[in-house]
Amino acid sequence: MGGQSKNYGILSTPQLHYMVLCHNSGGAYGEATEEGYFLKFSSAFKKLTTSVPQTGEKRYVSRVKLDGANGVGAGSARQMSKHLGDSLSIEVINDGSTGELNQGCGADFVKVQQTAPGGMQFLADDRCVSFDGDADRVVYFYKTDDECFHLVDGGKIAALIGEFIGEKVSQAGLQLNLGVVETAYANGSSSCYLQSKGIPVVCACTGVKHLHKKALEFDIGVYFEANGHGTVLFSANAKKIIDAAATNESLSADQLQAAQQLLFVKELINQAVGDALSDMLAVEAILSLRQWSIADWDSCYTDLPNRQLKVKVVDRTAIQTTNAERQVTQPAQLQPAIDSTVANYNLGRSFVRPSGTEDVVRVYAEAETQQLADHLAATVACLVYDLAGGSGDRPQAPPPLVERKRKHEDS
Numbered sequence: 001m002g003g004q005s006k007n008y009g010i011l012s013t014p015q016l017h018y019m020v021l022c023h024n025s026g027g028a029y030g031e032a033t034e035e036g037y038f039l040k041f042s043s044a045f046k047k048l049t050t051s052v053p054q055t056g057e058k059r060y061v062s063r064v065k066l067d068g069a070n071g072v073g074a075g076s077a078r079q080m081s082k083h084l085g086d087s088l089s090i091e092v093i094n095d096g097s098t099g100e101l102n103q104g105c106g107a108d109f110v111k112v113q114q115t116a117p118g119g120m121q122f123l124a125d126d127r128c129v130s131f132d133g134d135a136d137r138v139v140y141f142y143k144t145d146d147e148c149f150h151l152v153d154g155g156k157i158a159a160l161i162g163e164f165i166g167e168k169v170s171q172a173g174l175q176l177n178l179g180v181v182e183t184a185y186a187n188g189s190s191s192c193y194l195q196s197k198g199i200p201v202v203c204a205c206t207g208v209k210h211l212h213k214k215a216l217e218f219d220i221g222v223y224f225e226a227n228g229h230g231t232v233l234f235s236a237n238a239k240k241i242i243d244a245a246a247t248n249e250s251l252s253a254d255q256l257q258a259a260q261q262l263l264f265v266k267e268l269i270n271q272a273v274g275d276a277l278s279d280m281l282a283v284e285a286i287l288s289l290r291q292w293s294i295a296d297w298d299s300c301y302t303d304l305p306n307r308q309l310k311v312k313v314v315d316r317t318a319i320q321t322t323n324a325e326r327q328v329t330q331p332a333q334l335q336p337a338i339d340s341t342v343a344n345y346n347l348g349r350s351f352v353r354p355s356g357t358e359d360v361v362r363v364y365a366e367a368e369t370q371q372l373a374d375h376l377a378a379t380v381a382c383l384v385y386d387l388a389g390g391s392g393d394r395p396q397a398p399p400p401l402v403e404r405k406r407k408h409e410d411s
Contacts, residue, residue: 008034012072012135014275021272029271034079041278042083044267048285049087051261059293063089064284065128067117069106070096073135076277088284093120107132107139107228107276115149116141127287127294131276137228138276140283142294152298154224155190157283158182160297161232162222164286165265166199169220171258172245176238181214181223184326184351188366193301203324206353208274229274232282234266242266261289304347305370307377309363314389316354319361325353334387341379344401345372350380352388361388375401 008019015037022032030040068074074095081090094105094117102109105117107130122128124145131138140152162180169176179200182191191201204214208229215221219238224230234242245251245259268285270278287297313319320330328335334352342348346368352361361384365377381395 010072010075012076012275012277014136014270014273014278015076017272018270018275038080038083041268041270041281042080044264045084045281045285046087048261048264048268049288051264052257052289054288054291056291058291059296060288060291061127061293062087062284062288063091063127064280065091065093065120065122065126066280067105067110067120067128067130068092068095069109069117069131069133070094070099070101070103071106071131071133071135072096073131073133073276076135077131080277080281088281094118102133106130107137110141111139111151111153111227114151116143125293125295129280132228135276136274138279139228140294142298144295150295150298152294154226154228154230155182155186155303156297156300157228157279158186158222158224158230159190159193159300160286161265161282162194162199163197164289165220165222165232165262166197168258168262168265172251172255172262174241174245174259174262176219176241178220179215179218179222181211181221183211183225184324184353185226185364187226187303187306188347188349189301189304203326205325224274228276228279231271231274231279232265232269233271234269239266304349304366304368305373306364306366307370307373308365309377309381309395310355310360311363311381311384311388311395312360312391313354313384314359314391316359316361319352319354319384319388321351321353326351328352331387334383337383337387338380341383342376345376348372348376350376352380352384359391374398 018037019032022030030036066077068077074092077090077092110117110130117130124143126142128141129138141150143149158180166178169178179202180194181202181204183206184203194201202214204210211223215223215233219235221233242259242262246263268282321327322329338350342350348367350365352363354361363377363381363384365373365380367373367376375398378395378398382397385394
């Protein structure tokens with residue numbers, strides 16, 4: 001077929017996608033080398049963080065502790081740190097020198113277990129980051145003085161980046177269509193927060209390919225899954241408008257500064273694919289410009305308590321969904337039963353979707369309190385078992401909601 005291959009050695013998945021985009025764009029996106037990758041994103045980071053003088057109270061500390069999941073991203077982060085110099089200090093833990101890939105560490109471990117990775121010692125309010133093994137997912141975390149662990153996941157990354165871009169588009173006076181794409185697993189508080197800032201939020205089916213496709217419908221599409229996998233896509237129209245505005249001296253000083261910051265954000269984001277390292281630098285740059293601590297960022301909104309369960313079924317294909325997997329169409333009686341159940345819970349929301357790989361149905365529920373979220377999830381799990389061909393032991397039914405409320409009031 002006349003094809004050619006090139007061995008780039010050991011790279012992270014996002015770095016390889018970057019190389020492909022560079023080749024496919026004829027070099028317009030960047031230099032298709034590992035050094036080109038580091039130079040492009042480190043340069044954009046420095047330009048963005050120094051785009052305005054820092055005044056007032058300085059709550060941001062240019063230091064981050066990184067859990068590399070004993071994967072390839074640890075080495076990439078160390079290389080990037082050399083290019084960043086004093087602009088950002090990255091201390092890499094779980095770098096693969098001793099531990100095993102994703103064992104007791106990494107973004108998935110931190111998110112699912114809601115705890116810090118093994119091997120990492122940190123103080124209250126230290127800003128900590130976890131990559132997954134191939135460095136395409138990123139989550140943040142920290143602890144408070146009372147040793148309480150706090151996870152800052154993909155929902156809050158999307159909110160931080162989406163709000164910042166929306167603010168700069170408005171300040172620059174540009175006519176660009178911005179939207180944030182989430183899945184049904186995004187916390188309800190995240191959607192409400194973005195909408196309160198005037199940013200449209202749309203829902204896509206689970207899976208990056210679905211979010212990516214939906215994000216392409218906007219001039220600027222921000223998409224992140226709760227697990228920290230995501231990026232920002234700029235359309236050809238958006239690139240043209242931003243590039244022109246960033247050099248338009250007829251704009252006011254404030255408009256020109258906002259346009260230039262948009263330009264730097266565009267250059268800082270790896271638009272090829274979700275990239276933990278590039279996404280981390282975007283977060284760090286925005287926190288630096290806002291002079292926010294990680295606690296300041298986390299306080300933008302409070303996640304609704306939630307619970308995820310799974311129910312074994314005889315045939316997962318018997319469960320069909322619509323509306324980005326948020327509503328069940330088959331079995332026909334299941335969705336009305338879920339709707340009538342959810343109506344009994346303050347701030348309640350629940351959906352179910354079949355697994356793509358095994359005969360189970362995944363249940364998601366959120367509500368005003370963790371107790372109510374747990375109760376709602378367990379109740380919906382029983383509905384799935386009863387109405388969608390449950391297999392094996394039936395999930396344990398929770399006590400009636402009224403009795404549970406009465407017990408809570410008595411205590």
